[in-house]
Amino acid sequence: MYHFGPFDISKLESKRKIPRLIKLLRHNSLGESARSALQRLGIEAVEDLIAALKNRNASMRKKVVEVLGGIHCSLAIDALIAALHDSDDCVRRSADTALEKISTMSAIEPMISALKNGSEYVRKQAVTLLGNFGIDYVFDALTSVLKDSDDEVRKAAVLTLAHFKDNRVIKFLIPLFNDAATRKIAADALRILQFKDIVVTKSGQTIMRDEKSGLLSLFAKDGAFIAASSNFGRLLM
Numbered sequence: 001m002y003h004f005g006p007f008d009i010s011k012l013e014s015k016r017k018i019p020r021l022i023k024l025l026r027h028n029s030l031g032e033s034a035r036s037a038l039q040r041l042g043i044e045a046v047e048d049l050i051a052a053l054k055n056r057n058a059s060m061r062k063k064v065v066e067v068l069g070g071i072h073c074s075l076a077i078d079a080l081i082a083a084l085h086d087s088d089d090c091v092r093r094s095a096d097t098a099l100e101k102i103s104t105m106s107a108i109e110p111m112i113s114a115l116k117n118g119s120e121y122v123r124k125q126a127v128t129l130l131g132n133f134g135i136d137y138v139f140d141a142l143t144s145v146l147k148d149s150d151d152e153v154r155k156a157a158v159l160t161l162a163h164f165k166d167n168r169v170i171k172f173l174i175p176l177f178n179d180a181a182t183r184k185i186a187a188d189a190l191r192i193l194q195f196k197d198i199v200v201t202k203s204g205q206t207i208m209r210d211e212k213s214g215l216l217s218l219f220a221k222d223g224a225f226i227a228a229s230s231n232f233g234r235l236l237m
Contacts, residue, residue, distance in 0.1 A: 018045050205221060
């Protein structure tokens with residue numbers, strides 16, 4: 001009689017046996033061990049994992065995406081951005097999470113490219129992910145998205161920019177008061193930037209109070225700064 005002990009998955013931790021480890025990701029008892037082994041192999045496993053994203057089984061694609069997120073390799077960024085287009089919602093959400101984990105400087109250009117070429121969902125996710133980087137690296141890309149054709153993408157860009165808490169954003173937010181779809185989110189963003197008592201005049205000018213200084217500021221319809229004063233009446237003279 002033959003006796004088989006517990007399977008030692010460490011025996012598969014080699015470049016040559018990566019495809020077998022990937023197949024084991026769906027195994028009930030060995031899936032987690034296979035995942036850990038692939039992550040230990042790191043960059044060596046990335047090429048085969050990317051190829052496995054073409055698997056017809058959505059559950060397998062989801063598991064592969066999760067492994068790629070755990071490896072933290074910038075080589076997987078393009079493939080993970082492509083996975084945001086996956087037909088399966090669970091795969092798309094896993095790709096989003098994986099990209100959040102990687103978020104290296106090399107991810108910036110592919111994500112900016114996705115702002116131009118991706119679907120509405122992909123553009124929105126790319127906007128949110130770009131918020132993980134310094135504003136100086138992504139400022140131009142995110143402000144350009146404020147003209148996106150999709151309301152939800154524009155709203156995501158507004159909030160992402162506001163959370164940088166950089167007053168350079170103000171002149172891009174003011175014109176959004178002219179659009180009913182983005183008026184409320186623009187006001188929310190300005191509150192994040194610590195402005196309150198926001199008023200839009202009949203002529204389209206915007207007045208708001210800086211919570212820190214107490215000063216009122218007046219902006220033109222296009223976002224250009226006009227004047228600041230502690231007196232409301234004097235501001236409109």
